[in-house]
Amino acid sequence: MRSSPRRAVDSVSMSYAALERHHHRLAQLEHLEAIAAWDEATMMPEGGSDARGEALATVRGLIHEQSTLPAVGEWLAKADADRGTLDAWQGANLREMKRAFVRATALPQELVEASSRAESRSEQAWRKLRKENDWATYRPFLEEVFALKREVGQALSAALGLGAYDALLDGYEPGGRSADIGVLFRRLGEFLPGFIERVLDKQRGETVLVPTGPFPIDEQRALGVSLMKRLGFDFRRGRLDVSHHPFCGGVPQDVRITTRFDELDFIKATMGVLHETGHAKYEQHLPAAHLGQPVGRARGMSVHESQSLMLEMQVCRSREFCEFSAPIVRAAFPGAAAREPLAFSPENLHRLVTRVRPSFIRTDADEVTYPCHVVLRFEMEQALIEKRLEVADIPEAWDAAMKRLLGLSTAGNFENGCMQDVHWPAGLIGYFPTYTLGALTAAQLFEQAESSVPGLGQSIARGELAELDRFLDEKLWGQGSRLETDALIRNATGRPLDTAAFERRLTRRYLGSA
Amino acid sequence: MRSSPRRAVDSVSMSYAALERHHHRLAQLEHLEAIAAWDEATMMPEGGSDARGEALATVRGLIHEQSTLPAVGEWLAKADADRGTLDAWQGANLREMKRAFVRATALPQELVEASSRAESRSEQAWRKLRKENDWATYRPFLEEVFALKREVGQALSAALGLGAYDALLDGYEPGGRSADIGVLFRRLGEFLPGFIERVLDKQRGETVLVPTGPFPIDEQRALGVSLMKRLGFDFRRGRLDVSHHPFCGGVPQDVRITTRFDELDFIKATMGVLHETGHAKYEQHLPAAHLGQPVGRARGMSVHESQSLMLEMQVCRSREFCEFSAPIVRAAFPGAAAREPLAFSPENLHRLVTRVRPSFIRTDADEVTYPCHVVLRFEMEQALIEKRLEVADIPEAWDAAMKRLLGLSTAGNFENGCMQDVHWPAGLIGYFPTYTLGALTAAQLFEQAESSVPGLGQSIARGELAELDRFLDEKLWGQGSRLETDALIRNATGRPLDTAAFERRLTRRYLGSA
Secondary structure, eight states: OOOHHHHHHHHHHHHHHHHHHHHHHHHHHHHHHHHHHHHHHHTOOGGGHHHHHHHHHHHHHHHHHHHTOHHHHHHHHHHHHTGGGSOHHHHHHHHHHHHHHHHHHHSOHHHHHHHHHHHHHHHHHHHHHHHTTOHHHHHHHHHHHHHHHHHHHHHHHHHHTSOHHHHHHHHHSTTOOHHHHHHHHHHHHHHHHHHHHHHHHHHHTOOOOOOOOOOOHHHHHHHHHHHHHHTTOOGGGEEEEEOSSOOEEEETTEEEEEEOOBTTBHHHHHHHHHHHHHHHHHHHTSOGGGTTSGGGSOOHHHHHHHHHHIIIIIIITSHHHHHHHHHHHHHHSHHHHHHOGGGGSHHHHHHHHTOOOOOSOGGGOOTTTHHHHHHHHHHHHHHHHTTSSOGGGHHHHHHHHHHHHHSOOOTTOOTTTTTSOSTTTTTOOSOTHHHHHHHHHHHHHHHHHHHHSTTHHHHHHTTOOHHHHHHHHHHTGGGTTSSOHHHHHHHHHSSOOOSHHHHHHHHHHHHSOO | OOOHHHHHHHHHHHHHHHHHHHHHHHHHHHHHHHHHHHHHHHTOOGGGHHHHHHHHHHHHHHHHHHHTOHHHHHHHHHHHHTGGGSOHHHHHHHHHHHHHHHHHHHSOHHHHHHHHHHHHHHHHHHHHHHHTTOHHHHHHHHHHHHHHHHHHHHHHHHHHTSOHHHHHHHHHSTTOOHHHHHHHHHHHHHHHHHHHHHHHHHHHTOOOOOOOOOOOHHHHHHHHHHHHHHTTOOGGGEEEEEOSSOOEEEETTEEEEEEOOBTTBHHHHHHHHHHHHHHHHHHHTSOGGGTTSGGGSOOHHHHHHHHHHIIIIIIITSHHHHHHHHHHHHHHSHHHHHHOGGGGSHHHHHHHHTOOOOOSOGGGOOTTTHHHHHHHHHHHHHHHHTTSSOGGGHHHHHHHHHHHHHSOOOTTOOTTTTTSOSTTTTTOOSOTHHHHHHHHHHHHHHHHHHHHSTTHHHHHHTTOOHHHHHHHHHHTGGGTTSSOHHHHHHHHHSSOOOSHHHHHHHHHHHHSOO
């Protein structure tokens, strides 16, 4: 029989090993969930939806059930008591395991189920009523969602020691705090309105030719696939398909991205493909040795969005990339390019992908006006959770904020105003800020890449991203969730996240001066 | 507090209700497994295979674990003690639940895992060594599979009170017994060799034109889809895709069939699509109220195969169906049909799909010689499990049986002899007889349908199957697993399964006389 100190150590490593096995198993269930959810959005015939909904609910319930087993709490306590025996990756893994366990066990099962049912009802009502611009009928559904979400926020708040909104935010953006985000977003709220005016003034004098289609879907798809390959998407471990809402799904070993094609406009689908390719490359480069463990996952939503936005905004909407891609685009649509050669010039393509126009719809917004949409939602959802605003007052507050930030009124226009997004109807509160945090992160990382990778602009003009990828792999992709977000950004760029790089890039790109 | 007799009754109904919930949950896991397995065969990029393999193994392990929980045994005992309170469907459901539980708990976990590993190794070795015709290297893998399968047979035998081979067979064909099958197969062994001679004599005098391609894949696919729709496949609840080996997968609410296209031969893919459509229609018509419960499933492999073979062999290879389909086929391939009009006549198409030729490969066999392949495997796998034959002696026994049944020698030709099928390498012992039981069942059911449905032949000549479907829905599809196979067939055809209808149909179709 072993001596007791030896047994104590063994028992700790056994606990950590048990946690790794437990999470490996959870990852397998999540793999099945991810593929079934992808299939639902891309392949499933409509008649399969009820059965699929039940199957997905069952596996999600099972994952939650397995995540909250009392044994997990005991293993965590034992592993934590002797975390000195763990290396840096294991220690970070344990930190992420604890984070997941605390969140999963913070909510009473009845509250989880009541929220899930209310959100499902609300999302279904929203699908129908948004089209009908019917806020009055929809309002009670959203009131129920927010009433329950306030309860969820309270319960998480108690478990996490955070304010209610921060507790919700932390689910999408681990370590994200509304006070820090508020500082960044207030700065954007000061910078953007005047900046947008100057960009609009400048662009008023420019001629932009919109290529006229039709652009056959097969040809658009072939263009997307060829650009994906060139940009480093690994088709041995992923696919491109079509879905109603573009997304990046699947698992790191088999990443499934989707887009939506429009015969009259190839720019939109193509930029969508490039955006999702940015997400996909992050997933495909997560640390292979740690896949299936929490530490092997992508580091939160803002970093994920930074990777899609870096590829889309910094790389692919650049003048250099338009130089590279113009001949490829012309070859993809030879008839249209022969009829309208000027529309397919690098100059014109660049103007097309950098046009700025204040608009109602967030998902259609350009990179300059986009943050205004996010600032509006961030301020409003905080006020809603903190009971400084009620659901009934959303339309008025929305109209006021849109006027202030973008000079547009949405009075009476619910469909293109406060009913436009699926997030609140589906209970995703605390998600919106990650879009703009991602944009800031992308700009700051790319600025760092420009100084770390000599000749990056010229490489992009040749469609060569190998050096940029090496930088990202070392600083970000290969790190998984080893570091917290803030440490990851400091480590990669030498300072905490701010708005300076974002402002510099916008100024250089849209006003032609630093 | 309730009185005790009342509590006893309650406790029984609660046990049955608990079993229903348990199986509902298992069905959700099986749904995810089915979709992930379909995806693996049709959509998954090759780099995803290791992760998918692990995810599938995990969910299969989980299903087995949940199926053998001690609580299930207790619920079964309580529900069984008061089965008088159950209606006919519930009673049958309980019978099927018990059947599954007894099988799942009969095997020690180590034996399940050892078999699974040996079969996986053996299947991988077979994939490589079959192509190289290398029996000597492959033999030890198959010896390991059969050694373990004999153990499995013994363990199941003890739990089920059946012989070892019957215990294996019962997993694919519930209630199937080798003694009964032996009677049927011996009769076929007497009938077929002489019959095949007479058919070959007759067909020697006939001219058959083989249409020359290429037949573009898109056009073949469109033809398949249009025939599937016409024959009643519900595309709201299913899809057609491509995989290396054709199969019918998915779930009853969302049935996924696959085929494999060959540009030079449209008949093979088209007949494959029609065969899988027969499987799919059975799944799509299972009793909606009982889906997710064992009683709502298809009734074993032979009945399933009877539905694919009835559609393929009785309906679609008939003279009447060729009358109906010839104009559709010509419209699908207008160029080829214009070049070779005679090759696309109903007469020639019918000759093409009823050509008889003894051949080495089971999966390529026509409906007349096919049972000889099955009889051979059935006799041999029984002898192997019962230790009357050893793996080392398979090639010699195979050669002898092929000479006896089909007049072909496979000496030294392992690739096209005893190494041709994946079944034994993958540990599927007891599966083969269901193919020919399915053919007999299809013939007997169709003969009954001909007398129950007036003008069935003329309906088929118009491509109208609604009346046949109503017959099958009432007698078979809508019954799920309520009846045992034998009772189901008696109920539908008035007598137990025999070879008479099969012999009559072959005689009428291939010799033109009853």
